[in-house]
Amino acid sequence: MGHAHRQPAHRQRGAAAVEFAFAAMLFFTVLFSIIDWSYLFFANLTMQHAVREGARFAVTGSSTGAPTPGDRCGATVQRIRQQSMGLYDATGSTTVFKTIDSAGNITTLGSGGCYGAGQLIIVQVNGGIAALTPFVRPFFSATGGTYNFEVSTTMKNEAFP
Numbered sequence: 001m002g003h004a005h006r007q008p009a010h011r012q013r014g015a016a017a018v019e020f021a022f023a024a025m026l027f028f029t030v031l032f033s034i035i036d037w038s039y040l041f042f043a044n045l046t047m048q049h050a051v052r053e054g055a056r057f058a059v060t061g062s063s064t065g066a067p068t069p070g071d072r073c074g075a076t077v078q079r080i081r082q083q084s085m086g087l088y089d090a091t092g093s094t095t096v097f098k099t100i101d102s103a104g105n106i107t108t109l110g111s112g113g114c115y116g117a118g119q120l121i122i123v124q125v126n127g128g129i130a131a132l133t134p135f136v137r138p139f140f141s142a143t144g145g146t147y148n149f150e151v152s153t154t155m156k157n158e159a160f161p
Contacts, residue, residue: 029135036136040147043129046087048151054080054095055123055153058114061160072114073097080125091149093127100154117159124152 058076066075077095081088097109100120115121128148131137137145 032133033135036131036133039132040129040136043087043091043147044149044151046085047091047093047125047127047149048153050080050083050088051123051125051151052153053083055121055155058121058123059155059157061117061158076114076123080123087129088125088127091127091129093125096124096126098122098124115157117157119157120154121157122152122154124150126150 054076057079058072061072063070063072063075065078066072067078068074073095076097080095084093087093097114098106099109099115099122101107106122109115126149128143128146130146131140140147
């Protein structure tokens with residue numbers, strides 16, 4: 001007749017709390033990582049939407065809302081800033097205007113150059129956003145924990161006057 005070796009009840013106290021602590025660490029690590037990745041993808045998609053809306057405005061030839069009257073490119077950047085829900089400034093974004101020449105080469109336009117009617121325009125925004133948690137930062141260690149992105153769209157300018 002064997003008796004199962006049982007530990008006294010006082011040795012079992014706190015075991016549930018320790019087990020919960022281990023499980024909670026894993027759970028919260030996964031939860032906050034999911035939230036962080038979602039935030040980074042949200043920022044990228046929001047900026048893609050803003051660039052598309054800015055380019056749609058640029059191809060009309062309008063400069064309404066420009067910081068300087070008649071500055072079509074400035075009006076485009078302003079529209080991107082409005083559509084980005086504050087992420088344009090929060091990500092330290094910059095806007096670059098490019099075009100595709102007759103030989104098929106992509107060339108960067110000079111400042112204030114949004115190209116002429118009937119020409120292709122490429123609106124590109126470059127920025128970076130820091131990961132919120134230390135769980136995701138190691139994936140971007142080469143950039144100091146910052147997720148750098150580049151979003152762009154290409155459209156053809158309308159036949160504006």
